[in-house]
Amino acid sequence: MKIVVMCGIGLGTSAILKVNTERALERLDIAASVLATDVAGVRAAAADAQVILTSSELVNAIGKTNADVIVINNYFDVDELVVKLDIALGS
């Protein structure tokens, strides 16, 4: 499974989201690769992704995608990530 985390320029904020997404996946016992990308690269990066995580500000920049788009409010709140990823990926 592939999860894409996206921010405006692909470092800093998306790197924080990547680290905490991996922590949330570990808690959920879900195996997935997490790729950080930017607005310019999201289309290619997310072509085979199941989920895109980003900020509400950037949702419109994603454009058309088959992945589930999840808006994260607090990038440091692993509990928020666990709840939202569980809804999107949990059985």
Added chain:
Amino acid sequence: MSLPHLPLDAITIGAHADDWPAAITAAGDALVRSGAATSAYTERMIEVIREFGAYIVIAPGLALAHARPGADVLTDGLCVVTLVEPVTFGHPHNDPVSVIVGLAVAGADDHLQFVAELANVFNDPTVIPALAGATNAEFVKSVFERTAS
């Protein structure tokens, strides 16, 4: 690699900012003062927000000011600015902002571990309010050193 050194001269307590560009400028000034970047980097941090919006407000009350690596980044650096009066960036959930963490990275490849350490500091939800209420730079420095070690 751990967090870059957070020198006392990269910490500004109780800055006055009328709007978000002024708040980002205060963070840029701290990076310039501590030798991490030139003032051109400040302009680029502002441009990121003009282009992509307030997504850099990544938690309630906290903005992570940053831009891509460039010639205006002299060395990896971190700064912290607290505001007397919080300012609005235009984020639907996390406004208003009272703490700005400024980040300058010299190369895109070497920042991941560094950012993981930053996540370790801020995954504790008490840290942002504690920083917002800080009355001296030594306290801010101790928060980063305590949690990152």
